[in-house]
Amino acid sequence: MSxxxxxxxxxxxxxxxxWYNMRADMKNKPAPLLNPGTHQPLTAQExxxxxxxxxxxxxxxNDNPFTEIPAEILNFYKMYRPSxxxxxxxxxxxxxxxAKIYYKFEGNNTSGSHKLNSAIAQAYYAKKQGLKGVTTETxxxxxxxxxxxxxxxFGLDCRVYMVKCSYEQKPFRREVMRTYGASVTPSPSDTTQxxxxxxxxxxxxxxxxxxxxxxxxxxxxxxxxxxxxLGSVLSQVLLHQSIIGLExxxxxxxxxxxxxxxxxxxxxxxxxxxxxxxxxxxxLRGEADYRxxxxxxxxxxxxxxxxxxxDFCDTGMVCPLAKMYTLGSSFIPSANHAGGLRYHxxxxxxxxxxxxxxxxxxxxxxxxxFEAATTFARVEGTLPAPESSxxxxxxxxxxxxxxxxxxxxxxxxxxxxxxxxxxxxYQKFNDRQMSDYIPTDAELAESLSHLPKMD
Ligand SMILES: *Cc1c(COP(=O)(O)O)cnc(C)c1O
Numbered sequence: 001m002s003x004x005x006x007x008x009x010x011x012x013x014x015x016x017x018x019w020y021n022m023r024a025d026m027k028n029k030p031a032p033l034l035n036p037g038t039h040q041p042l043t044a045q046e047x048x049x050x051x052x053x054x055x056x057x058x059x060x061x062n063d064n065p066f067t068e069i070p071a072e073i074l075n076f077y078k079m080y081r082p083s084x085x086x087x088x089x090x091x092x093x094x095x096x097x098x099a100k101i102y103y104k105f106e107g108n109n110t111s112g113s114h115k116l117n118s119a120i121a122q123a124y125y126a127k128k129q130g131l132k133g134v135t136t137e138t139x140x141x142x143x144x145x146x147x148x149x150x151x152x153x154f155g156l157d158c159r160v161y162m163v164k165c166s167y168e169q170k171p172f173r174r175e176v177m178r179t180y181g182a183s184v185t186p187s188p189s190d191t192t193q194x195x196x197x198x199x200x201x202x203x204x205x206x207x208x209x210x211x212x213x214x215x216x217x218x219x220x221x222x223x224x225x226x227x228x229x230l231g232s233v234l235s236q237v238l239l240h241q242s243i244i245g246l247e248x249x250x251x252x253x254x255x256x257x258x259x260x261x262x263x264x265x266x267x268x269x270x271x272x273x274x275x276x277x278x279x280x281x282x283x284l285r286g287e288a289d290y291r292x293x294x295x296x297x298x299x300x301x302x303x304x305x306x307x308x309x310x311d312f313c314d315t316g317m318v319c320p321l322a323k324m325y326t327l328g329s330s331f332i333p334s335a336n337h338a339g340g341l342r343y344h345x346x347x348x349x350x351x352x353x354x355x356x357x358x359x360x361x362x363x364x365x366x367x368x369x370f371e372a373a374t375t376f377a378r379v380e381g382t383l384p385a386p387e388s389s390x391x392x393x394x395x396x397x398x399x400x401x402x403x404x405x406x407x408x409x410x411x412x413x414x415x416x417x418x419x420x421x422x423x424x425x426y427q428k429f430n431d432r433q434m435s436d437y438i439p440t441d442a443e444l445a446e447s448l449s450h451l452p453k454m455d
Contacts, residue, residue, distance in 0.1 A: 006089065008102075008251040010082040016246040017069055019239045020277050023349060024065035025284040028356055030235065030348040031323035033059075034310060039454065042320045050217060052227045054125040058236040065281075067239060069121075076120045076153065077243070080109040085251045086415075090379040092399065099402035101395060102259070103415040104248045104275060105382070110176070113385065113417030114271045115146035115231050118240035122229045123150035132225035133157025137187065137212030140340040140387070141166055141173030142417060143231030148182035158182035159226075161189070161215045164207035165335070173421050187212035194218050194316035208332045209343050214316025232268030233313065233322075235349050241274025248412065249278040259290060259412035261398055265390035266294040266303065266361070267340060269347030275414040276359070283358060292359040293398075294350065295390040297369070298438045299337040302327055302346045303354055303361035305444060311345060311451050321452060324351040327439075328447030334437035338425035339366050339386035344447075364393050365436040370429040372396050373419070385417035386425055 023029060032041040047056045058067065069077075088101040106114035126134050133156050138144030144160040151158035160182050167174060167186035174184045187207050188195040194214040198205065205211070213230070220228035231237065252259065262279050264272030272294055282288040294303055302325045312329040313319040324345045331344040346354075353359050366386075373389035375396070376382070384392060395413040402409050419426065428434045 004087055004255055004257070006087055008085040008255065010247055010251050012078055012082070014250060015074065015077060015082050016243060016250065017074065018066040019069060020242040020246060020281060021061060021065055021067065021239050022273070022277050022280050022284070023062040023235065025281050026352065028352055029062045030352040033320040033322055036312065036317060036319070036321050036452070039321070049221055050228050052126050052129045052131060054128065055122060055236050058239055059234060070124060073121050073124050080116070081243070082247050083108060085248055088380055091376060091396070094375065094379045095396060095399050095403065097399040097403040098406060098408040099399040100408065100410045101399055102252070102410070102412045104244055104412065105415045106244060106271070107382070107385070107415065107418035111142060111146035111149055112420065113142040113146065114241060114244060114274065115143045116149060117243050117274070118231060118237045118270065119143070119146035119150035120153065121240045123147065123154045123156055126227060126229070127154040127156055131156065131227055133159065134227055134229045135159045135161070135216040135220040136229050136231065137161045137163070137209060137216045139163045139166055139209045139212070139342060141170050141421060144177050144182065144184065145173060147229065147231065148177040148180035151182065152180045159219060160184045161187040161212040163187055163209060163212050164205070169424050170421055187215050189215060192218045194318065198315065206335060208315060210315035210329050213314035214318050217314065217318055232270040233343065233345065233347050235347070237270045238273035238277070238347055238349055241270045242277035244271065244274040244414065245277040245279065248275065252412070257410060260409040261291045261293065261411045263293045263295060263391050263394050263398070263411065263413040265341060265387050265414070265416065266296045266346065266350070267387060268343045268345070269350040271414050271416045273347055273350055280353065280358065293394055294354070294359060294361040295394040296361065296363050297333070297337060297339055297341050297390065298363040298365045298436065300327065300333040300342050301363040302344065304363045306346070307448055307451070308351060308355055309451050310454050313345060322348050324348050325354065326451070327444060328450050330450050331447040334439070336435055336437050337366065338428060338434065339369055339390070341387050341390065362394060364390055365438070367429070367434055367436055369393050370426070370434060382415065383419045384415060385419045386422050388414070388416040391415070
């Protein structure tokens, strides 16, 4: 076997040409989206009023394992893919671990994260349907940036509702989006009914993803030629993100490397669902086994402390109900939480896989996440996004366990993005002004008490 290089690249011609859908191999399919009024499974027609037709098909497709990637999307992918797999030799040395650590790096595009993989797909299908534009929400800003890049590529109008605290803390994210031609509105805003209602009830709110989603959906359904697009959580987004895992597996296979542990951070579940897709496929089909670990913030612990139940996807309760691990749609992480991954719910595909014990989950506190991020930046060179650093922290913990047990396990984790726009959070950490806030049981019980009553 050839020596393992620092970076494993695929050739451009080896980029996978079809996305993989884990649902096709799941015995227990994820529970269907429900109409919030009737509690009946959402029909393609109902969903089609909100998202574009081809994406409706992908969202409802529990059976086809592969969807061919259209040539226009594949060509766009070629501008920044295949993304590298890096052997973290320097991190291994710093940790004095016998473990072999690899990371799949998705931050080498201007938007700085994996989100572009789905943004370009969603923009393409919207354009193909002849739409004028799309609306969306953005929290930390990566999704809005990715979508504005994708929309400018296809000449679509892009209207972004950006969580207010992020709009204020990350003015340069906003400027990147505007440079790519998007309009950016801080949420909650007085431009929508739901925004005005939330503002009336909570005049000082700093906003939340759930609230920005409600605003973006309201504008999409009331504006001719527009649809809503979402950067995570939905099954179609996991489908597009499977490019991460398919590339990773193809590259590792080239060198005969089989990971023992695959680790990803989990906000709504898209990068994790994408990274693990082909590995989980083998696991579901009984062909191989892997330990798969989802890592989430202790301040927003959907998997580890949430309830597996039908819930609203947004604060305004206009979206379909999804069965997922949730903290309740009114849950808003503490204002001192700096590291992204702040959505109250989780992908219904990953939720089912977690309920069926195909994967594990753990939560980590943000100061320990920034410590791991700092170590990683200093030895491996790349300044990681705070979100990605949750996976770094867990990978480091597993590598340290290997040092203690003497086992030379192979660890693969997803480095989803870079942290250049997160320097406000890094500043807080460097000034030792960052603290950990873990919600109490009583707080979670309160937000969970507002789950929709199912019959
Ligand atoms: C959005 C984002 C995440 C979390 O979202 P998922 O849908 O859970 O993947 C993680 N890392 C980065 C860099 C992000 O931008």
